[in-house]
Amino acid sequence: MAVATSTTVDNQPARPVVRAPRRKRPSRFTPGLVGSYALVLVYAATLVLPLYWLFISAFKSQLDAVDAPFAPTFSSGFDNLTRVWDLLNLGDAMLNSLYITAASLAVTLVIAIPAAYALARSQGRIATVFERIYALGFLIPGFAALVPTLLLAIQLDLFHTREFMILYLPASAQPLAVILLTQFMRTVPQELEESATIDGAGRFRVLRSIYLPLTMPGIATISILNFISFWNDYLYTLVIVGANAKVRTVQVALPTLQGNQGITDYALVCAGTLISVLPVFVVYAVLNRRMESALVQGALKG
Incomplete structure (x- = not known):
């Protein structure tokens, strides 16, 4: 401990000044x-x-x-990109994938948003029962429903058609979409709905003008997750739609790149894969801020 003496004033004895020891700054890089x-x-x-x-x-x-x-x-x-584009006719395959994915996503949101609104604003045992029924969808493995889905497609005369996938994919996405959107809509203050109702707004107007703008981060999250899931679906698309060049998707077309005698040109496979993932990156780049906003809101409320 350092001790120093102060100067005398009016011949008075100097008082010792005690200086506190300097603290060592903590190291920025700890183990x-x-x-x-x-x-x-x-x-x-x-x-x-x-x-x-x-x-x-x-x-x-x-x-x-x-x-x-x-x-x-x-x-x-760019030779690999042009070769794989022409070899697999990826233009048609990309359009088929985009058609199935966009239509399935639209149907998913059209069904999930009103259902989530009804569950979010309903109180009582019936609403709880329906919410738990939706939650049970997480317990059903996707491959377990393959055979019944195939038989249903045959009975409806929609086997080897893209339209059946537009019916199946939204059904498989409803549990996640409804449960997640319900939690977002429950965070909307009920006073806003009451004020709009007093002003004469109906249920549809309340949903469109109040709930949709306030839950856009949740809708964007659902859109990104379902777009990736629908776009990358392979098993059901292969079985239901088939490998016909006119209706097959890009995920079904890529495995046909295996060459003669089991020799695969990995450069061509990578080129085709790169083309197939571009729409996913574009959708994520457009909606990622909405998704990040949803994650931040969930962290703050948690």
């Missing part, structure tokens, strides 16, 4: 913090490296894609 950053970097690498390999392999020759998988060489340029 725990360094370990946390290391884990984050490892996790980020596991996400980024596959995307990097997919991107650069789409512009390589087959030999370079196998011999130097991570080398940034673009030996084939």
